[in-house]
Structure formats: structure tokens, C-alpha cells
Amino acid sequence: MNDKQPPVFIIVAGLAGSGKTSFIAAVSDANVAPVQRTIDRAASGYRLHYDYGQIVVDSSLIVRLLAPPASRDLALARQLPADTLGVILTVNSVDTESFAGAEALIAEYRRHASVPCLVAATMQDLPGALSPEALRACLNVPDAVPIVSCRATDTASATAVVIRLLHLLIDRIEGRL
Numbered sequence: 524m525n526d527k528q529p530p531v532f533i534i535v536a537g538l539a540g541s542g543k544t545s546f547i548a549a550v551s552d553a554n555v556a557p558v559q560r561t562i563d564r565a566a567s568g569y570r571l572h573y574d575y576g577q578i579v580v581d582s583s584l585i586v587r588l589l590a591p592p593a594s595r596d597l598a599l600a601r602q603l604p605a606d607t608l609g610v611i612l613t614v615n616s617v618d619t620e621s622f623a624g625a626e627a628l629i630a631e632y633r634r635h636a637s638v639p640c641l642v643a644a645t646m647q648d649l650p651g652a653l654s655p656e657a658l659r660a661c662l663n664v665p666d667a668v669p670i671v672s673c674r675a676t677d678t679a680s681a682t683a684v685v686i687r688l689l690h691l692l693i694d695r696i697e698g699r700l
């Protein structure tokens with residue numbers, strides 16, 4: 524019997540400069556430094572460059588992390604890959620000028636995604652970073668969506684965000700959410 528599962532996906536979405544590439548590099552296995560992977564869309568005839576990384580949990584389970592190019596974000600929000608576990612929405616906590624765009628992106632994912640979503644508030648190590656509570660108010664994020672402090676360049680910090688997303692998924696499977 525072949526017990527190898529097809530890969531499952533976590534989408535990392537956010538505006539340019541919000542820490543997506545850093546986040547994927549920090550959580551991915553060392554031998555899968557994030558590469559830009561071109562995904563061929565044979566049916567529609569175009570090619571896209573996604574940031575890509577992966578976590579090999581064991582011989583039967585691989586979690587792939589994908590960050591879509593910003594131009595693709597809204598289209599992807601409406602049609603996530605079938606085996607998507609959840610969405611991590613990165614927000615640059617110091618870049619107040621990005622907040623309007625970040626708010627719109629978060630709202631779009633929440634409107635369309637049937638999988639758990641959370642916000643990773645990146646750049647929390649920098650002076651002037653807004654707290655998760657302040658970001659919640661600025662970006663109109665409802666309480667049901669966690670906002671997790673994050674340093675996207677740090678493996679432990681980024682991994683904690685992934686684990687939080689997995690707990691959200693478990694809560695949902697067990698009917699607690």
C-alpha cells in the first residue's frame with residue numbers, strides 16, 4: 524500500500540514588502556530555500572512566478588508554502604488550490620501606508636476562503652511597529668481572525684505562526700469554531 528499523501532498547501536499572501544519571501548524562507552526546510560517556481564496554467568496559457576517552500580513533516584506528508592505574486596492575489600483568494608489547509612496574511616506592522624491595501628486583501632480572503640485565515644503581523648522587532656491590537660482596529664479585522672506577532676525573518680517566530688494556523692484548522696475540524 525502506498526501511504527504517501529499528495530502535498531497540502533499553505534498560502535502566504537500579503538502586499539509587497541510584508542515579509543512573504545522571508546517567512547517562507549524561515550519556515551521551509553533548509554534544503555528548499557525559497558525559489559520562484561513557475562506554475563504553468565496550460566488551460567489559460569499563462570505562467571506565474573510564486574515564491575515556494577516546503578516542510579517535509581515525514582515520508583508521507585509534505586506541506587508546501589506558496590506566496591502568489593501580488594497581482595494574482597485577489598484572483599487566488601477566489602480560487603484557492605483544492606488541498607489548501609489555510610491562509611497566512613502578512614501585514615507589515617510599521618508601514619502604515621500599506622494598511623488600506625492590506626485591509627482590502629484581508630477582507631477579500633475572508634470573503635472567499637472557506638479555510639482558516641490568520642494575520643501575521645510582521646516587523647514586530649522594529650521600532651514603531653503597531654501592536655496586534657492596534658492593527659486589529661486599523662485593519663478592521665474581526666476577533667475571529669487571530670493576529671499573531673511575527674518576525675518573518677526568524678525561524679522560531681514564523682514557525683509559531685504556522686502552528687497557530689494548524690490549531691485553527693484543528694479547532695474547525697473539531698467544531699469549536
Ligand SMILES: Nc1nc2c(ncn2[C@@H]2O[C@H](COP(=O)(O)OP(=O)(O)O)[C@@H](O)[C@H]2O)c(=O)[nH]1
Pocket residue numbers: 537538539540541542543544545546645646647648649673674675676
Ligand atoms: N526586521 C524585520 N525585517 C523583516 C521582517 N520581515 C521581512 N523583513 C525584511 O523586509 C524586507 C521585505 O521582506 P520580503 O520577505 O522580501 O517581503 P515580500 O515582498 O512580502 O516577499 C526584506 O528586506 C526582509 O529582510 C521582520 O519581521 N523583521
Ligand SMILES: [Mg+2]
Pocket residue numbers: 543544545574
Ligand atoms: Mg517576495
